[in-house]
Amino acid sequence: MxxxxxxxxxxxxxxxxxxxxxxxxxxxxxxxxxxxxxxxxxxxxxxxxxxxxxxxxxxxxxxxxxxxxxGYLPQQTNIQKDFPASVYEVVLSGCLNRRGLNPFYSKADKEQAMMHMERLGIGDFKKRSFSALSGGQQQRVLLARALCATDxxxxxxxxxxxxxxxxxxxxxxxxxxxxxxxxxxxxxxxxxxxxxxxxxxxxxxxxxxxxxxxxxxxxxxxxxxxxxxxxx
Amino acid sequence: MLEILHDLFSYTFIVRALIVGTLVSLCAALLGVSLVLKRYSMIGDGLSHVGFGALAVAVAFNWAPLPVAIPVVVVAAFLLLRLSENSKIKGDSAIALIASSSLAIGVTVISLASGQNVDVYSYMFGSILAMTESDVYVSIALSVVVLILFIVFYNKIFAVTFDENFAKATGTRANLYNMLIALLTAVTIVVGMRIMGTMLISSLIIFPALSAMRIFRQFRAVVIASAVISVVCFFIGLVVSYAFSTPTGASIVIVNLIMFLLCLSAGMIRKKVT
The missing domain is CATH 3.40.50.300 (P-loop containing nucleotide triphosphate hydrolases)
Known part of the structure; x- marks a missing residue:
């Protein structure tokens, strides 16, 4: 259970x-x-x-x-259309829940973020702007973020x-x-x-x-x- | 030009204003990115009016201005945050209500206490002469605290700004960080409004963030650009105000406006090219 x-x-x-x-x-x-x-x-x-x-x-x-x-994948409408954030920044923010009191991301967090991006086929978008992606690509980014938060x-x-x-x-x-x-x-x-x-x-x-x-x-x-x- | 700069640094009051102003510009620009993206820009405006009321009362009773104004504005910040989260009461009208009431109370108190030779104009539009030595130390200490807290909680502030529900669902205490942002904003506004003035301090929060967002598409890049733009505009504004004897706060806002228009056109040109 x-x-x-x-x-x-x-x-x-x-x-x-x-x-x-x-x-x-x-x-x-x-x-x-x-x-x-x-x-x-x-x-x-x-x-x-x-x-x-x-x-x-x-x-x-x-x-x-x-x-x-x-891990949580919200309805798309929650996120603003013109928010300045790169794909990598969004995915990495999924690792926040295991940082605890340490305010900065570790090397393992960054590697995991990259791994999930590769798995979901968005590895090449690392530096791209999240808001400029298509709806399907955005959902993949948010899915990668959710995977950083849970397995x-x-x-x-x-x-x-x-x-x-x-x-x-x-x-x-x-x-x-x-x-x-x-x-x-x-x-x-x-x-x-x-x-x-x-x-x-x-x-x-x-x-x-x-x-x-x-x-x-x-x-x-x-x-x-x-x-x-x-x-x- | 060099002569002007040399002259500039020979006045103690200008050096004070320069130190405090640079720190405040930096804090305001960093917080501004989050406030603008969370659609909280008006909170800055509302808080500066509350700050005006508090300062006026403090001066009328001959109290030290910062220790009175900071707690009052911090309380107002929490209140405004609550109001904008509560959908039943419209946040924007609540802010307008609180802002105009504070302004009215401040002006009335000042006029009743006018025997003590208080200049409303300098509160409204700022004065470079406003800083005493002890104010400078308090301002430096507060700004440094704001900067450190911002850097330490940068990742959490990003998460809460980008997607509050996800942050909450995965265990980040979003309300706590919203309150932190409001608290830091309140402190920054009170420290900065002496130089910039009640009517103009909120531009220091909004302009650099908006300018940076025209050009950059990454959160970190926007935050850094916003900080750099803010400090550069403050410095240019201060020099211009000295060279042409224009009001300091207004000069800084005009430099920010020009910078915003430049960034706007740069952003538009880039969009056409790509």
């Missing part, structure tokens, strides 16, 4: 966004969180990351993860929004590689149900409260799964 959510409830003002959701994720699994717009998918992910306060319930991580060793658990919030189909496919394959080859546990919020079914081991369907959590194979045979697949 790498992550355990127990009775997680989040409310904005008086409106309940996530309602008493409990589930567990095991090491090495690939979980997709699906649901309609406004169903609380992103909020659930943010509550795991402690970006929104819990109204009740708890989020606990397995012993292999301390809180700081999480265990990666949380992604709609990573393919706004990408064209070819780039989307490439990104999905990269994420699958990380899952299968490096054994990184993946938890992804997705509105793209057909790809979710293609790649994920488990599906978590939420509409404020938890509607389904289990194997992808059994999800597609449920009424809920069939209906949701047909709609999209």
């Amino acid at each position: 790498i992550l355990s959510c127990h009775d997680v409830t989040v409310a904005y003002d008086s409106k309940i966004a996530v309602d008493h959701v409990s589930f567990e994720v095991n090491e090495g699994e690939y979980v997709c969180i699906v649901g309609e717009n406004g169903s609380g998918k992103s909020t659930l992910l943010k509550s795991i990351l402690k970006l929104v306060p819990l109204k009740c319930g708890s989020v606990t991580f397995g012993p292999e993860i301390q809180r700081k060793r999480l 265990k658990l990666l949380l992604l919030d709609e990573p393919v929004t706004g990408l064209d189909p070819l780039v989307t496919e490439e990104l999905y394959q990269l994420i699958e590689q990380l899952n299968k080859e490096l054994g990184v546990t993946i938890i992804m919020v997705s509105h793209d149900i057909s790809s979710s079914i293609q790649y994920a081991d488990k599906i978590l369907h939420i509409n404020q409260s938890l509607l389904f959590y289990g194997d992808t194979k059994s999800y597609v045979t449920t009424e809920l799964g069939k209906r949701f697949l047909k709609c999209s």
